[in-house]
Amino acid sequence: MRTQQANPARTAWLIVGGLLAAMLLFAGCGSSSSDSSSGNELKKVGKGEGSLDLISWAGYVEPEWTKPFEQKTGCKVSDKIAGTSDEMVSLMRTGEYDGVSASGNATARLFEGGDVDPVNVSLVPNYKTVFSDLKGQPYNTFDGKPYGIPHGRGANLLMWNSDSVKPAPKSWNVTMDPKVAAKYKGKISQYDDPMSIAEAAVYLKAHSPDLGIEDPYELNEEQFEAAVQLLKEQRSLVGEYWSEAEKQISSYASGDIQVGTTWQYQYFLLKGEGKPVAASPASQGFLPEEGATGWSDTWMISSEAAHPNCMYMWMNWIIEPKANAEVAEYFGEAPAQEKACEVTKNPNFCSEYHAEEPAFWKRVYYWKTPLADCGNGSEDCKDYNDWVQAWTSIKG
Amino acid sequence: MSRRLANLFHGRPRLQAGALLAGPVGWLVVGYLGSLALLLVASLWSVNAVSGELVKNLSFENFETLFDEPVYRTIVVRTVVIAALVTLTDAIVAFPIAFYMAKVASSRGKAILVVAVLIPLWSSYLVKVLSWRNMLGGGGLIDWVLEPLGLSGPGYGNTAVWLVMSYLWLPYMILPIFAGLERIPNSLISASEDLGASPFTTFRRVILPLTFPAVVAGSIFTFALTLGDYITPKLVSNNQFIGNVVFNNISNNLPFAAALALVPIVVMIGYLLVARKLGAFEHI
Numbered sequence: 001m002r003t004q005q006a007n008p009a010r011t012a013w014l015i016v017g018g019l020l021a022a023m024l025l026f027a028g029c030g031s032s033s034s035d036s037s038s039g040n041e042l043k044k045v046g047k048g049e050g051s052l053d054l055i056s057w058a059g060y061v062e063p064e065w066t067k068p069f070e071q072k073t074g075c076k077v078s079d080k081i082a083g084t085s086d087e088m089v090s091l092m093r094t095g096e097y098d099g100v101s102a103s104g105n106a107t108a109r110l111f112e113g114g115d116v117d118p119v120n121v122s123l124v125p126n127y128k129t130v131f132s133d134l135k136g137q138p139y140n141t142f143d144g145k146p147y148g149i150p151h152g153r154g155a156n157l158l159m160w161n162s163d164s165v166k167p168a169p170k171s172w173n174v175t176m177d178p179k180v181a182a183k184y185k186g187k188i189s190q191y192d193d194p195m196s197i198a199e200a201a202v203y204l205k206a207h208s209p210d211l212g213i214e215d216p217y218e219l220n221e222e223q224f225e226a227a228v229q230l231l232k233e234q235r236s237l238v239g240e241y242w243s244e245a246e247k248q249i250s251s252y253a254s255g256d257i258q259v260g261t262t263w264q265y266q267y268f269l270l271k272g273e274g275k276p277v278a279a280s281p282a283s284q285g286f287l288p289e290e291g292a293t294g295w296s297d298t299w300m301i302s303s304e305a306a307h308p309n310c311m312y313m314w315m316n317w318i319i320e321p322k323a324n325a326e327v328a329e330y331f332g333e334a335p336a337q338e339k340a341c342e343v344t345k346n347p348n349f350c351s352e353y354h355a356e357e358p359a360f361w362k363r364v365y366y367w368k369t370p371l372a373d374c375g376n377g378s379e380d381c382k383d384y385n386d387w388v389q390a391w392t393s394i395k396g
Numbered sequence: 397m398s399r400r401l402a403n404l405f406h407g408r409p410r411l412q413a414g415a416l417l418a419g420p421v422g423w424l425v426v427g428y429l430g431s432l433a434l435l436l437v438a439s440l441w442s443v444n445a446v447s448g449e450l451v452k453n454l455s456f457e458n459f460e461t462l463f464d465e466p467v468y469r470t471i472v473v474r475t476v477v478i479a480a481l482v483t484l485t486d487a488i489v490a491f492p493i494a495f496y497m498a499k500v501a502s503s504r505g506k507a508i509l510v511v512a513v514l515i516p517l518w519s520s521y522l523v524k525v526l527s528w529r530n531m532l533g534g535g536g537l538i539d540w541v542l543e544p545l546g547l548s549g550p551g552y553g554n555t556a557v558w559l560v561m562s563y564l565w566l567p568y569m570i571l572p573i574f575a576g577l578e579r580i581p582n583s584l585i586s587a588s589e590d591l592g593a594s595p596f597t598t599f600r601r602v603i604l605p606l607t608f609p610a611v612v613a614g615s616i617f618t619f620a621l622t623l624g625d626y627i628t629p630k631l632v633s634n635n636q637f638i639g640n641v642v643f644n645n646i647s648n649n650l651p652f653a654a655a656l657a658l659v660p661i662v663v664m665i666g667y668l669l670v671a672r673k674l675g676a677f678e679h680i
Contacts, residue, residue: 090647093448109648112447186551240552241634256534369446384446388648393467395636 041120041145042308049307051076052314055091055100057297058083058245059265059331060151065323073317075310083243084193085367092116095304098311101151103295104139105195105217105367109384111142116300118145123312126319129338133358139368140298148298149315152324154333154353155294155364156191156199157286159267161258162278170280171289174259176203178233185237189248189260192241192395194387195367198293199261200227200234202365206290216293216365218374224382224390231394241395252277264332282332283352291363328353432661439655448648458655468641472659475637478558479622483569483615485562490569490614495603497570498577499585510574513567521564522627528560529631556632561622568617576610577603612676619667623660 052075054061061079070076080097082088085106092100092115102110110116121127127135127149134140134150141147160169165184173180175188176199190196201216204226211223219227239257242248249266251257253275262279264286270277280286299318301311317323321339328335329344334355341350354360374381382390405412440454462468497509516524529552531537538549550556580603588598626639638660645653671677 086644086647089448093647109446109448112444113449114447238634247631251533254533254535371446385443385649388645389461389465392636392641392644393465395634396467396470 040303041118042123042312043120045123045312046309048073048075048310048313050074050310051078052099052307052310053097054079054314055082055088055097057081057101057103057265058263060101060297060327062327062330064330065317065326069314069317069323073310073313075307075313077314083245085195086193087243089113089115092302095302097302098305098307099299099301099314101297102148102300103297103367105369107139107147107298107300108142108369108371110300111147115303116147117303117305118142118147119149119301119315121146121149124149124316124319126316126321126337130319130336131338131355131358133361134296134336137296139296139366148300149319150336151297151299151318152328152331152333152336153294153296153361153364153366154264154331155286155292157262157264157267157279158288158292159252159260159262159277159279161252161255161276163276164255164258165278168278169259169288172199172203172292173207175261176200176230176234177207178237181234181237184259186239187256187258188234188238189240189242189251189257189262190231190234190238191261192243194384194391195293196231196261197224197227197387197390197394198365198367200230202290202293204230215374217368217370218381219370220380221382224386228390228394232396235394235396268332285354285360285364287363291365294364294366296366325349328355435654435657435661438651439658441651443649443651450650458652461652462655462659468656471636471638471641474554474635475623475639475660476663478554478561478637479619481558482561482565482622483618485558486566486569486618487573487611487615489562490566490573491611494570494573494577497574499582513570513574517567524564525560525628525631528556528563532556532559532632553633554635557629557635557637560628560632561618561625564628565618565621568621569611569614572610572614572617573607576607576613580606609675609678612671612674616668616671616676620660620664623663 054077056079058081061077066077066079080091082091082100085103088100088102088106089109091097092102092106092110093113095115100106100110100116107116130150134153136146140150158169158172158175160174162168164187165174174184175181175190181188191199197219198216201213201219201223204211204223205213205216208226211226213219213223240248240251242251242260245263245266248257248262249269252266252270253273267277267279280288286292299315301308301315305311318327319337319340321337321343324335324337325340325344328340329346329349332353334353335341335344335350338356341355344350346352350356370382370384370387372379372381372383405415438450439458440456442451442453442455442457443449444451493509493513497506497513501509532549532552534551536549542548550559584602584606585598588602589595593601624639626637626643629635629637629640638656642653642656645656
């Protein structure tokens with residue numbers, strides 16, 4: 001038996017009406033967004049809570065230095081690896097994690113969103129001997145208070161396949177100059193994140209001085225358009241936009257990708273597997289001639305941390321000389337802890353990575369959040385939403 | 397107590413039906429229509445770029461961006477076209493398989509074929525897509541097979557997305573068509589032959605009209621599933637589909653993601669209305 005057919009127009013109107021009514025209901029309620037009460041720093045580190053939930057970059061939380069931490073503190077570490085800063089921010093906003101190894105393009109957003117708490121550095125004894133040029137920086141200090149513990153720093157790499165890319169590139173032009181890059185059409189790998197716009201800006205800063213780019217994260221309309229245009233031209237040459245380290249490793253290993261931006265983590269992993277990859281020498285900070293974008297990472301504590309004591313112990317542990325040396329050597333970055341330089345396995349590690357030379361880091365442009373207000377009084381710089389929109393239209 | 401309850405319901409069919417349906421209908425209204433309404437409202441808000449806090453002032457700004465920026469039109473068109481192509485491909489591939497299963501195979505063969513069609517659904521979606529990623533990659537299986545012919549595989553891109561999606565959603569097309577064909581009595585086919593119709597005419601005039609609603613029903617699955625997927629495009633192409641842009645905006649611009657998420661909903665409503673006209677829901 002067939003049931004009587006409902007009048008379709010009537011059903012449709014009922015649904016639309018219901019939706020509208022529900023919509024008005026929600027709009028009317030307009031939940032009063034409570035301003036997150038950040039600003040409560042811990043007064044005293046008590047007994048560990050038995051576990052610790054972290055968000056980190058690949059290679060930052062590894063058994064080598066995590067196991068001893070667990071044994072010492074009883075805090076069982078579970079780690080979630082994020083591929084981009086956006087991912088870190090959205091994970092932190094779930095409130096499910098105790099802390100994050102945030103780069104400079106996430107820290108300000110986490111602070112403004114009330115997702116992180118200031119750190120009482122007197123409870124982190126190892127903080128005293130952190131390199132002073134990493135303390136009190138705009139990306140880890142807000143309202144005059146430290147909002148995290150420096151972890152380490154480095155530059156994003158230009159990596160290439162040493163069998164097929166010859167001679168060894170000295171400049172980003174192999175990925176950024178359409179004429180040079182055309183040689184590697186379909187074999188170029190670009191980081192799938194709006195921060196790539198800053199990479200283009202670093203290139204333009206060196207090669208188009210008339211644009212007057214000072215800081216690759218503070219771009220006015222004209223400078224921004226030029227960087228976006230460069231990346232749009234690069235689009236047809238890119239073989240793969242990557243954001244997961246593992247995906248990129250497989251592409252280099254199979255030979256599908258031969259040149260592009262990467263991190264030390266992938267570079268050393270591929271080298272360890274005996275794959276033919278190369279980058280600018282570590283002694284030059286991996287830097288091509290233009291300099292590079294980079295990061296100075298900060299361990300931040302969530303304002304909703306369920307295990308604050310364990311998180312404080314972790315923040316102290318990760319800048320303990322031995323642990324900080326281990327993570328720095330494992331990842332291939334400059335440590336944040338002065339004393340780490342005395343205990344690295346490679347005795348020359350710190351000098352090779354320029355850990356102790358503040359002047360060297362002038363050519364590494366640490367990731368930061370682009371803001372409309374870039375310090376000249378008028379709000380004429382492109383903000384992060386513009387960057388995200390532009391990145392979408394670059395990829396097309 | 398239970399007797400009183402029984403008395404209450406006795407002879408009141410509307411109350412009976414109401415009590416029975418309150419749960420599912422409530423779930424539908426709150427969980428489904430409610431979240432749709434939230435999506436609609438959220439799409440009218442905006443967001444503070446730095447703190448990520450929602451600014452709850454109603455405006456159509458997100459929709460303006462959506463219409464004004466050519467890139468979003470490209471992405472919507474790309475997604476819809478690939479979804480349509482996947483649907484068409486699946487219909488063409490699924491029909492002969494379903495026909496063999498329903499009309500030709502022995503009952504034992506039929507059981508084996510049904511299991512064979514279902515088996516891919518038991519393995520993880522990611523495993524399947526990643527296997528395709530390997531096969532499509534430079535020097536992968538597809539290149540290796542085509543090499544002796546002097547050809548090379550499509551590599552990563554729209555073609556790869558089309559191939560992988562067609563593979564992934566094929567069972568969802570085969571099963572409804574199989575069910576539709578099973579319903580056609582064999583006597584109708586014999587009658588058509590007895591009246592002198594060629595096999596092609598029988599197919600065109602008898603089988604196809606009777607199974608068309610089943611094809612449309614299957615196409616709803618393949619079309620909707622392609623429209624919403626964002627993992628396959630990410631793994632086997634560089635191109636952005638609606639789902640990718642929604643995903644990219646979720647963390648820092650939820651309202652815009654909501655506005656964009658309404659696009660597939662509108663497309664799907666249009667599709668369902670057309671499917672309804674074509675009679676896809678008549679046998680449900």
